[in-house]
Amino acid sequence: MGPHGRDFAAAAARGQVAIRVRQGANVAKLTLAIANKNYSSWSLRAWMAMRQLAIPFEENVIPLDTPETARQIAKHSGAGRLPVLHHGDVTVWESLAILEYLAEIFPDTPMWPRSRRVRAMARAVANEMHAGFLALRNACPMNLRRPRKPLTGGLGSDVRANVARIEAIWRECRKLHGRGGPFLFGKFSIADAMYAPVASRFETYAIEVAPESRAYMEAIFATGSFRAWKQDAMNEEWVIPADEVD
């Protein structure tokens, strides 16, 4: 990122500057196909990182759970999954693979921490999120429009264990590497994008967390990218009954 990169990212996140067009090898347009913003936690990750780090792209929202969904997704990806990123003739799916791809093609954008040691930890926690915490994800689907209140019937012990582990990860990252800012590794990185949906679940389901976890969640919610995403979600009209839990 150039000398003004940080200012640019901040201003772009506030919607105050036009998107900078990068010339050269990466000039092919990036298109991100995503699902409903209210529910799609996987889509949020890729979208948030791109928006927050001022990577220019076009979005294409494909609503889930409609008669057209499967056919529309199939147009984008043989994997039958969203999100999918198109870049020229390259197609990448899986949120974490998309973010690794972008980290490669935008080496000047600080998507991962710069130090190899810190980057290794950021990748480890991002991967733990990518593959884990199924109990929490199943019990508390991301649902940005749901009024904030505890899950009726409370949290099972497996969900509580997930919450405790996530809080321990946040605490450890912030303690070891969080000096340069309010995010897990100080400045915003892919790791924060990976955990943003979990932060939204803690909020939606009024899950009690430690003050330092609360502060981290507030930092996520205050980003321009998260606020823009949430605003879009509020304006969606699609409802997925399976993800509406009391």
Added chain:
Amino acid sequence: MAEFHLFIGNKCFSSWSLRPWLALKHIGAPFDETVIRLRQPDTRANIRALARSEKVPCLHHGRRVVWESLSILEYLAELFPDSHLWPRDRGARADARSLAAEMHSGFTELRNAWSMNLRRKKAPKLLDGAAQDQAKRIEDYWRRMRAAHGQGGPFLFGAFTAADAMYAPVVTRFDTYGGTLAPETRAYCDAILATDGMRQWYTEAAAEPWPEPNPDE
């Protein structure tokens, strides 16, 4: 003491452990290994005390502690660029990372129905529903990657990559439970099973002194 130290679970059934172990073998970097017996009352305490981690596999490199199989592979790919753990071509690399990430987080029903068990006698075990769809999707990926990128070698992207390491445990599952496989699937499985790394892993799994896993589970 080697530069690297990998902490893993039982070789008979720890599919996550196999992935980074195989990648280290492919790279040829000397490493120490510690096998921590899983499914014991003190397993978690042992992992915390020895690996300084919540889970295995876990790689120690000096004072660095890296966990999660896929992030260990990314770490090794950075440290050993000449080993080309990811394909050189950007498009192929994007495919490889997508496949690896999907394996890392997905195919849950298949993994549950065909759990990795290197002691189990080879015999077909039929799949249904989601697990069957997932097995089909994996075979479809293998076929498509071999067709698009597989000139140059018997692996998904020709030469051995991190994507092969990620799918190696599912190769053992196809071999154990899959019965008669489609010819392309069989050929890819055989290529993985014939690597020095896999042969050594199987030998060491067979020599494990612990009763678990039961050969029938």
